[in-house]
Amino acid sequence: MSKFKLALIQLKAGLDKSDNVKRAIQFIKSAVVDHQASVVALPECFNSPYGTQYFAKYAETIPGPTTDALSAAAKEHKIYLVGGSIPETSDGKLYNTSTVFGPDGTMISSFRKVHLFDIDIKGQMTFKESDSLSPGSTFCMFDTEHCKIGVAICYDIRFAEMAMCYARAGCKVLIYPGAFNMTTGPKHWKLLQQARALDNQLYVAAVSPARDEKASYVAYGHSAIINPWADVLAEADETEQIVSAEIDLEFLDKVRNQIPISKQKRDDLYKIESLAKTIPANQ
């Protein structure tokens, strides 16, 4: 069980929620039949366009119609399914939430985006998820017969500590449903995946919606799977498609044995107090 196939579905999500879900389910079948995937992931906000003006309108409870469809698909195809994310409504609040289903269709975990995407790059990209969403405050990791897999959403990939926590907890694959944009995507999307893969010597997969030039928020696309050596194993262009790659846990062990950084960490030094001791008092 040291090898398995991971497939990412770069879905084009439009205004019609039921059509988005229907097409996601068709693509899941194709990920299994055409790519022999046993772990499949959908993009961030796959049942709704991405934008603060849409979250309330498209939000559902969990469980709800969208997650019921995901559960049935996971059961039908006997796969682990990382259900991208959907706008979730709970106790009068909205969250950007990912759900994970096991091969029997049971929801085995869920995750609410913990770092909300609030940025302001004047004249290029201003976005304030916190205008409508609330952040989650727990992580999400699930066991498979292959390895532990961690899930986080989009902006969460910028926070190296979070990936490190997952790695230290034993995850060997991190899956990020995400929707970077045309300002940050070309510069940061792949670099961040490679950085997290290399920092933690694990596999990183990031799965975007396909690009829709007419949408109010234009997603970058380029879903990708990176190995622990930071090689790009698979990368989409901007169009709707599936990309897949083999996850090889023996290769991961080889990299970790060759460059054994996790055993060489100096946790005794990684504290602000250790800096204070180094800096002469008069500076």
Ligand SMILES: NC(=O)CC(=O)C(=O)O
């Ligand atoms: N959309 C996001 O959450 C993050 C993003 O686009 C970025 O970090 O850049």
